[in-house]
Amino acid sequence: MTGKVVLRSSNRELLGGTVNLYPDQSRHVVSLPPGRAVVFTDGMDRPIRVDVPLGEDRERVLAARSVTVAATRSVACGAECRNRPCVLREVNRAAQLAENPQVVLWIELLTAAHLVGRPAPRPDRWWLTELRTVSDRRTLECAVAHRVQAAIDTRYAGLTAYYQPEALAEHLVAVALCALDGKPSRCDEAEVWWQAGRHRWADVLRVLRSAAPGDPRHPDTDAWAARGLRLRAMTAAGQLAELRAHPDLWLPPRSVVTGDGDPVAVDAALDRLSPPGDHRIRLLEATRFLDLTTAWPTAVFGQTKRKAA
Known part of the structure; x- marks a missing residue:
């Protein structure tokens, strides 16, 4: 069954043929006032006119329901986003x-620093002050969440072999917000559990490289075994050789650390900050606003720009 409700129409001829109106009825319909309509449905010979009371006296304004956040779109979302959508x-x-x-450079290098076992880069105070000047707190938190989530997403598949990437995302946000607030983050090279890819044993490699010739096996050997690295040589030199031959130092793809973009996010940011040239020099120049402690990013990202293998 189909029905038609005509509130008002300026086309009398079309309307009259549609709902079977007499000519004088068609003339009347074009001037229907508010609250009055013509109704027609299958099985009726002629339409009928109906009056619909306005009913304002029966209406009332309902109090708006408060909206709570059931879940944030990302584990990287800050406190502002968790309190209000x-x-x-x-x-x-x-x-x-x-x-x-x-x-982009700040968050990408913050992420990479954790993966390669280096101290977290801290932006210069003047840069952070400028950032806080142009953006309110919610925007800053949300921007950090955007960037951290993007950094994790491009490394997600590789990181799952070592730990839950969401845990790293939450940690990175906490570190970034501490930097924005000028607070210490307690983030240093001791956080070896975040290391991944070819840098999973970066701390062990540094320790064994610093050992003197003839040193016996390192006293932390049992602690390394508890983390999954078993070195059986009886001297530090033998352990170093054993570690250098370990598949973890060459088998994982570079994208576990650099991300799998083409170009990777660091290279894309450099393209927006400087003209083509020596990639290492461009990287050092572009990151002058960051306290990196050493030039470690050139070893990770300083190769000729190409898709991370």
Whole structure:
């Protein structure tokens, strides 16, 4: 069954043929006032006119329901996003800030530092002050969440072999927000559990390289075994040779640390900050706003730009 409700129409001829109106009825329908309509359905010879009371006296305004956050879109979301849902305008503003090439470099190198066992880079105070000046707290938190989630996403498949990547995302956000607030993060080379890929045993490699010729097996050998690295040689030199032949030092793809983009995010940011040239020099120049302690990023990202293998 089909039905038609006519509220008002300026086309009398079309309307009259549609609902079977007499000519004088067609003229009347074009001037129907509010609350009055013509109704027609299958099986009726002629339409009928109905009056619909306005009913404002029966209406009432209901109190708006408060909206709570059932779950955030990412584990990287900060406190502001957890307390109140972000509106689209706020999300877009944060996404735009997250594409700032210096913000990209900061979060990408913060991520890589954890994966290769290096101290977390801390931005210069003047840069952080400028960032806080141009953006409110919610935007900053959301931009950090955007960037951290992007960094984890491009490494996710590789990191799952070592730990749950979401745990690293939460840690990276905490470290980044401490930097924004000017607070110490307690983030240093001692956090060996975040190391992954070819750098999984970076701390062990550094220790064994520093051993003197003739040193016996290292006293931390049992602790390394508890982490999954079993070195059976009886001297430090023998352990170093054994470690260098370990598949973990050459088998995992570089993308576990650099990300699998083409180009990787660090290279894409460099392309927006400097003209083509020596990649290592460009990287050092672009990261002057970061306290890196050493030039370790050149060893990780300083190769000729190419897709991470």
